[in-house]
Amino acid sequence: MTFIPSFDQARATPVAETGPDDLMSRIGVQMTFAKDEEIYGQGENADLVYRVVSGTVRTSRFMPDGRRPIGDFYYAGDLFGLETGDEHAMAAEALSDCTVLVANRQALRAAGGEEELKRLMWAATVRDLESAREHLTLLVRKSACERVASFLLGLAARRQGAHVELAMGRQDTADYLGLTIETVSRMITQLQAAKVVEFKGSRLFRICDVQALQEMAAG
Amino acid sequence: MTFIPSFDQARATPVAETGPDDLMSRIGVQMTFAKDEEIYGQGENADLVYRVVSGTVRTSRFMPDGRRPIGDFYYAGDLFGLETGDEHAMAAEALSDCTVLVANRQALRAAGGEEELKRLMWAATVRDLESAREHLTLLVRKSACERVASFLLGLAARRQGAHVELAMGRQDTADYLGLTIETVSRMITQLQAAKVVEFKGSRLFRICDVQALQEMAAG
DNA sequence: CGTGGCTTTGAAACATTTCAATCATCGTGG
DNA sequence: CCACGATGATTGAAATGTTTCAAAGCCACG
Missing domain, CATH: 2.60.120.10 (Jelly Rolls)
Known part of the structure; x- marks a missing residue:
């Protein structure tokens, strides 16, 4: 139990498509x-x-x-x-x-x-x-802000708990969202300024205002 | 051979996933x-x-x-x-x-x-x-021109023959491509100006230069 | 022949990208 | 342990592409 490195996702072999003995x-x-x-x-x-x-x-x-x-x-x-x-x-x-x-x-x-x-x-x-x-x-959700908001929301939905780890760096995020790293970065900054999310470093965040984030994601 | 009206897609009940007696x-x-x-x-x-x-x-x-x-x-x-x-x-x-x-x-x-x-x-x-x-x-293919080019190419691939019918109007095309009708329209105009495709009315087109179109689609 | 729906075109507003520079973070070696 | 260099993230300003709003054009239909 002592030697879990940076990610805690290894903590439990998750229930997959089938039982543990699949x-x-x-x-x-x-x-x-x-x-x-x-x-x-x-x-x-x-x-x-x-x-x-x-x-x-x-x-x-x-x-x-x-x-x-x-x-x-x-x-x-x-x-x-x-x-x-x-x-x-x-x-x-x-x-x-x-x-x-x-x-x-x-x-x-x-x-x-x-x-x-x-x-x-x-x-x-x-x-x-x-x-x-x-x-x-x-x-298709066009604006950069909406894409980033949806993305963060999607990540958060996957794992419960206050803090969510962004497994991917900005480049991968940008590629996924069809944006540039700079735009992704700006949008994140913007979301933080609006106190909707809070980042601790560049890869760990917490949603402060779920409802606001959902609204931004929905368009 | 003389009387193919606007759409020839009705001409033959196409071979579907299975044989004709499926x-x-x-x-x-x-x-x-x-x-x-x-x-x-x-x-x-x-x-x-x-x-x-x-x-x-x-x-x-x-x-x-x-x-x-x-x-x-x-x-x-x-x-x-x-x-x-x-x-x-x-x-x-x-x-x-x-x-x-x-x-x-x-x-x-x-x-x-x-x-x-x-x-x-x-x-x-x-x-x-x-x-x-x-x-x-x-x-993800970002530019509007690339999207439209790919779209037309995709439509053309589906059906052989010189002329291809655009089953959908500009609005549906735009929605599909994540663009506005105006942008789609402009791109089509542009492709025509470049003599890559030729439209006969707004819903029937012919590819003049497949290679050029492919290049535009590939980015 | 006029009307309504869809398409095209134009000009200005806007968002995103691009390019360049600065800033943080982290691991490495002095 | 701190300084250094490297990698990745952020910020800024200008350039570009797309959208928006408005108007005109085209075509089919009654």
């Missing part, structure tokens, strides 16, 4: 990735399935012009790497140091049966779809 | 909807499944502030209305007069079995996910 934990192999390390590459074969144990993972794609749209962020308990096609449409990288359970699709099928694999894929796909939709509304 | 066509009931008519409402129970036969359908959601993000457009052959939850997250409306096959989930299950229903849901969900991702890259 397939992934039974046959998955635990791997650790250092911050910014690639977990899999864009275009690679997608025969492995992953689940975040601790830390945060980001999927992203390189565009010809250097921009790098972020697909999604995956937090402890989330399954990722299950593609609808058979190769990875995006690359996955560790946003922070993180540990991940990895399992082979074949092995999953062998151990749990076709049904169980399908269930996993369904759960992961539904989660991805819902997340993509949420992301979509974030981006 | 479940939907066997047990589905055909309904027609007039332009702008609501097919189902946001929040309604999602126990019906739909497939576009002809025309185009749009899903959208009303926001408190009056903006109306568009979820997706569905073209002939597309399944829609299958939700991951049990009520519709968005409303669906007929973009043009259209005919739709409607079937009850229970009836589908009864007629085709659980497996077949699952297959349908899987196909529809995967399609939605892929579409959402494409939409996402459209929105």
Whole structure:
């Protein structure tokens, strides 16, 4: 209990899609990735399935012009790497140091049966779809302030407790929101000036006025 | 060959997710909807499944502030209305007069079995996910010109033939792209000035220079 | 042939980006 | 333990792109 480093998300292996004795934990192999390390590459074969144990993972794609749209962020308990096609449409990288359970699709099928694999894929796909939709509304919501407000609200919803850790830096946040780091920074400053949120350092915040934040997020 | 009117999408009942004798066509009931008519409402129970036969359908959601993000457009052959939850997250409306096959989930299950229903849901969900991702890259792709270029390219990819019909008006296009109608209009004017596309009226266009358009779309 | 809806165009207002500089934070080595 | 350098975050000012508001144009329809 003494040696929990900077993130407390490792504290409990979260209840994932299924119970604690689910397939992934039974046959998955635990791997650790250092911050910014690639977990899999864009275009690679997608025969492995992953689940975040601790830390945060980001999927992203390189565009010809250097921009790098972020697909999604995956937090402890989330399954990722299950593609609808058979190769990875995006690359996955560790946003922070993180540990991940990895399992082979074949092995999953062998151990749990076709049904169980399908269930996993369904759960992961539904989660991805819902997340993509949420992301979509974030981006259509036009003003920078609204996007940042929604983003913070979304992060806070995920974890209870007064203080919320921003797993990603400004650049990743900006990429996700379709803004520049400067704009994100300005909006955060602005939200703080309005006493809606309060930052302790650049990665830890607390919502002071939930209602105000919700209003800003809703447009 | 002489009498292709404004839309040729009705010409052939397109090959859908499955063969011509699939479940939907066997047990589905055909309904027609007039332009702008609501097919189902946001929040309604999602126990019906739909497939576009002809025309185009749009899903959208009303926001408190009056903006109306568009979820997706569905073209002939597309399944829609299958939700991951049990009520519709968005409303669906007929973009043009259209005919739709409607079937009850229970009836589908009864007629085709659980497996077949699952297959349908899987196909529809995967399609939605892929579409959402494409939409996402459209929105993150920042400049208005790039968005419009990508949009036109996407439409053209769907249907072969020199001329492409824009099923949606400027307002729907703008909502989809996260822009205003004026900006969309200006970008189209600009693309025409550059001799990249050519419009015949406001809803029928032809790509003159595919490569140039692709470059503009790619950023 | 006029009317209503949708599209296009223009000019000014506004928000975001860009570029550049400063500031904090944190780990490293003196 | 403190100074240093590095990385990432913030701030400022100018440039740019998009929106807003207003007006005019186009087309289909009665």
